[in-house]
Amino acid sequence: MKVVSNAPERTVLVTGGAGFIGSAVCRHLVAGGRTRVINLDKMTYAASHTALAEVEGSPNYRFVQGDIADRRLVAEILRGERVDAVMHLAAESHVDRSIDGPAVFIETNITGTFHMLEAALDHWRSLDDQGKGAFRFHHVSTDEVFGDLPFDDSLFSEESAYRPSSPYSASKAAADHLVRAWHHTYGLPVVLSNCSNNYGPHQYPEKLIPLTITRAAMGLTLPVYGTGANVRDWLHVADHARALELVMTRGEAGATYVVGGREEHNNVAVVAMICDLIDxxxxxxxxxxxxLIRFVEDRAGHDRRYAIDPSRIELSLDWRPEIGFREGLAATVDWYLANQAIDSKSASAS
Incomplete structure (x- = not known):
């Protein structure tokens, strides 16, 4: 990665920056040269310093290990680093884990977001008029808050009603509502984004694509929920990182932007594509x-279909995906085969 050496124009606090999407955001922002990144991450099971190796030597990057619920620590970072914007990505995100143990999702995704909002509000109130006008609290969410869609041509948009199906999506929906309330009631300048399924390098192997790659590389059976008909809209994590920077820097305060790749594929088709690429x-x-594909008992409350209409971000922020799904999937397979230790532990993650 080539890092531009221009002096940074802003300082951004990224929460959850050692996670899959968060690390892509950190790499993208530091590479652009205009942003100093403070990465606050608790370093739970899915976090990875390896995903941040490209930026760890940069003067425009600092890592802080800590909890978003530690309001004193967050306040010290906001004040001491003179933070201009917050990109809040820290979250528990695996649906299966939320079904088995929802408490941590409530604590992190709802209570943690509350503490972040309170710390950000205090910091924003301490800024001068210019600083207040430039400040943004960017809450990064998911399309799963909208529930599911039938197998037709309907799409999620910024106006879609909230109908979360799982403890995970319900916790993210609650966090979205808190963020909007802090804007409406206290005037905190927020922006929100809800994105479709991400894929790419450095994703923890509990999600469909990295799990399938690791198991297929070992010649193990490939579990697929139900009949594999469930449809997702796929977006490469690098394209998502670009979208998030645009939402943070150019998004209208109080607005929501849904982000998708216009790449709908059902689960069994994705697994089959991976099989062919590895073959x-x-x-x-x-x-x-x-x-090796084996259909297994379906997940409880499994949403049928997610699909995004990204027209607002395309038209207002001039963003488009640059990486097609088949191209990006092939590159992702190549990355995992070259960089990940394919062992029984990673291949059995669930």
């Missing part, structure tokens, strides 16, 4: 990897 690179002596 091309490392054929199995026993036959095609598609034969």
């Amino acid at each position: 091309e690179r490392m054929p199995l002596a026993t036959g095609r990897r598609r034969n």
Whole structure:
């Protein structure tokens, strides 16, 4: 990665910056040269310093290990680093884990967001008029807050009603409502974004794509929920990082932007694509990897379909995805095969 050496124009606090999307945001912002990044991360199971190796030597990057619920620590960072904007990505995000143990999702995604909002509000009130006008609290959310869609041509938009289905999506929906309330009641300048499924390098192997890659590379069976008909809209994490910077820097205060790749694929098709890509690179002596697909009992409350209409961000912020799904998936497969230790522990994550 080539890092531009221009003096930074702003300082941004990124929460959850050692996670999959957060680390992509940190890499993107530091590479642009206009932003000094303070990364606050608790370093839970899905966090990775490896994903940040490219920026750890940069003078425009600082890592702080800590909890977003530690309001004193957050306040010290906001004040001491003279933070101009917050990008709040820290969250528990795995639906299966939320079904098995919802308490941590309530604590992190709802209570943690509350503490972040309170600290940001105090900081914003301490700024001069110019600083107040430039400040943004960017809350990064998910399209799962909208529930699910039928198998037709309907799409989620910024006006879609909230109908969360899982403890995870319900906790993110609650956080979204808190962020809007702090804007409406206290005047905190916020922006929100709700994104479709992300994929790419450095994703923890509990999600569909990295789990399938690691298991397929080992020749293990490939579990697919239900009939595999569930549809998701896929977006490469690098394209998402670009969108998030635009929302933070050019988004209208109080506005929401839904972000999607216009790349709908059902789960079994995605798994089959991965099988074919790995077969091309490392054929199995026993036959095609598609034969390893096994349909398993469906997830409780499994949403049928997610799909995004990203017209607002395309038109108002001039953003478009640059990486097509088939191209990005092939590059992701290559990255995992080259960079990840394919072992039984990673391949059995769930």
